[in-house]
Amino acid sequence: YSYLLMAAGIWFLVRSLKKGGHLMQAQLKMVILGASLSLCADLVTLLPSLSSGNGLDAAPIVYTLAGGIYVYAIYRTKLLDLIPVAHSALINSMTDGVVVLDEQDRIVEMNPAAGKFLGITPGQAAGRGAKQILSAWRETTRPFWNQSEVRTEIVVTQDIPRTIDLNVTPLTDRKKRTTGRVLVFRDITRRKQDEAILKDTNKELNGQLNEIRTLRDQLRDQATRDPLTNLYNRRYLEEMLLQELARASRENYPIGVIMMDIDRFKRVNDTCGHKAGDEVLQALAALIISHIRRFDAACRFGGEEFVIVMPRLPGEMARERAEFLRKEFANMPLPCADMKTSPTLSIGLASYPLDGNDSEQLLNAADQALYAAKSSGRNRVVVYSELVERRGSSEDNNSR
Numbered sequence: 001y002s003y004l005l006m007a008a009g010i011w012f013l014v015r016s017l018k019k020g021g022h023l024m025q026a027q028l029k030m031v032i033l034g035a036s037l038s039l040c041a042d043l044v045t046l047l048p049s050l051s052s053g054n055g056l057d058a059a060p061i062v063y064t065l066a067g068g069i070y071v072y073a074i075y076r077t078k079l080l081d082l083i084p085v086a087h088s089a090l091i092n093s094m095t096d097g098v099v100v101l102d103e104q105d106r107i108v109e110m111n112p113a114a115g116k117f118l119g120i121t122p123g124q125a126a127g128r129g130a131k132q133i134l135s136a137w138r139e140t141t142r143p144f145w146n147q148s149e150v151r152t153e154i155v156v157t158q159d160i161p162r163t164i165d166l167n168v169t170p171l172t173d174r175k176k177r178t179t180g181r182v183l184v185f186r187d188i189t190r191r192k193q194d195e196a197i198l199k200d201t202n203k204e205l206n207g208q209l210n211e212i213r214t215l216r217d218q219l220r221d222q223a224t225r226d227p228l229t230n231l232y233n234r235r236y237l238e239e240m241l242l243q244e245l246a247r248a249s250r251e252n253y254p255i256g257v258i259m260m261d262i263d264r265f266k267r268v269n270d271t272c273g274h275k276a277g278d279e280v281l282q283a284l285a286a287l288i289i290s291h292i293r294r295f296d297a298a299c300r301f302g303g304e305e306f307v308i309v310m311p312r313l314p315g316e317m318a319r320e321r322a323e324f325l326r327k328e329f330a331n332m333p334l335p336c337a338d339m340k341t342s343p344t345l346s347i348g349l350a351s352y353p354l355d356g357n358d359s360e361q362l363l364n365a366a367d368q369a370l371y372a373a374k375s376s377g378r379n380r381v382v383v384y385s386e387l388v389e390r391r392g393s394s395e396d397n398n399s400r
Contacts, residue, residue: 006035006038006039007039009035010032010035010036010039013028013031013032013035014032030069030072033066033069034066034067034069035066037065037066037069038063038066041063041066091109091111092111092112094111094113095113095186096113096184096185096186097111097113097114097117097118097183097184097185097186098110098111098113098114098182098183098184099111099114099125099130099182099183099185100171100180100181100182100183101130101180101181101182101183102179102180103178103179103180104129105129105130105131105181106127106128106129106130107125107126107127107128107129107130107133108126108180109122109126110122110125110126114183114185117185117187118133118134120133130183147168149168149169149170150166150167150168151166151167151168152166153165153166153188154166160189161189162187162189163187163188163189163191163192164185164186164187164188165185165186165188166183166184166185167183167184167185168181168182168183169181169182169184223235224236226299226300228278228281228282228300229281229282229284229285229300230285231285231288231289231298231299231300231306232297232298232299232300233299233300234299234300234301234302236297236299237297237299237301237307237309238359240297240309241257241309241359241362241363242359244297244309244311245352245357245358245359245362247311248311248352248353253311253312254312254313254314254315254351254352254353254354255309255310255311255312255313255351255352255362256308256309256310256313256314256315256317256318256321256349256350256351256352257307257308257309257310257349257350257351257352257362257363257365257366258307258308258310258318258321258322258325258347258348258349258366259301259305259306259307259347259348259349259350259363259366259367259369259370260305260306260307260308260322260325260326260345260346260347260348260370261304261305261306261345261346261347261370261374262280262281262284262304262343262344262345263343263344263345263346263374263378263379264343264378265277265280265303265304265343267339268280268335268339268343271335271336271338271339272335272336272338272339273336276335276336277335279335280335280343281300281304283332284306284329284345285298285300285306287325287328287329287332288306288308288325291321291324291325291328292308292310292321293310295311296308296309296310296311297309307363307366308321314351315349315351315354315383315385318349318351319349319381319383322347322349322381323381325345325347326344326345326347326379326380326381329342329343329344329345330342330343330344330345330379344378344379345379346370346373346374346378346379346380347369347370347373347380347381347382348365348366348367348368348369348370348371348372348373348381348382348384349366349369349381349382349383349384350362350363350365350366350369350383350384350385351384351385354385355384355385365384366384368384368387369382369383369384369387370382372387
């Protein structure tokens with residue numbers, strides 16, 4: 001029975017050859033060879049016909065030979081005292097390339113994925129220097145050979161340039177002494193190509209988004225600006241004034257509203273032509289823009305009528321601003337030679353919260369002040385609060 005058990009053990013060792021890595025295969029071959037010789041020597045002693053006729057017993061010689069094989073295995077393949085670096089079943093099933101190096105950077109173990117990538121079988125690579133096997137990587141990896149631990153990406157120039165994700169990890173024993181290194185790498189060329197395509201696509205999409213934003217801004221401007229003067233239109237004014245009044249109510253600050261109209265503008269069109277009339281409107285718009293603050297809003301309210309909304313501006317300062325614009329406009333050059341006098345402005349001024357608490361009340365107050373400026377001779381500024389005060393005084397005098 002003992003011989004049958006030995007034969008069964010040898011059979012199981014032979015079956016394990018295919019499953020093990022190269023290091024384990026080398027160890028198993030030595031064990032199988034020594035065990036087979038011992039089994040054969042025992043079988044020979046059982047068969048008289050095969051025994052030596054002169055009485056020489058071959059068994060001790062074969063056992064000595066088997067012992068020599070075990071000694072060789074112990075010192076050459078580190079049998080018994082060399083712990084495998086990684087379980088063969090694990091590293092052989094990995095799709096990443098795994099190469100185990102000793103202290104002299106000789107290849108101790110290599111999985112099939114690494115062999116396929118490098119174009120060499122694990123058996124051919126065993127015992128050879130890593131720099132020799134990785135000759136195509138030599139220039140790329142030169143800075144890393146003197147480093148114990150590395151994590152980087154390299155480009156390997158072969159028939160087709162490939163990008164490699166490389167990890168080099170030191171192997172240490174219980175005393176923290178370095179016994180070798182493990183190289184784990186994977187081909188990330190496809191991923192890099194996909195990333196490049198994605199980057200180009202993102203760049204193209206960002207360009208399209210910027211174009212869309214530009215078109216959106218243009219459409220918004222077209223929807224909120226007057227095309228002739230490039231000032232905001234009435235629609236924008238109404239929305240903006242609502243928001244500004246809500247903010248002024250929360251933060252408790254005044255708002256000045258100037259409403260102006262070009263006096264006898266029809267005479268400009270009739271005398272100088274509509275083109276000259278458009279130029280007068282554009283000149284007034286440019287004058288307004290150049291003399292208002294960044295957060296003021298200037299709008300073409302309709303025809304030759306303009307409105308300026310001035311947050312955080314007290315009534316007296318708003319009046320000074322209106323007077324300045326009126327005088328500057330009156331001093332502008334004549335629209336054409338046939339005009340004897342320059343066009344002038346009539347201006348109405350209303351203030352929040354004194355003259356109204358909502359946009360409708362404020363605009364209505366400014367409009368009434370503008371109408372009063374027109375009725376009282378044009379080319380002047382009328383403040384709504386003063387107009388109301390004069391009306392009140394007049395009614396008191398009439399009642400007396």
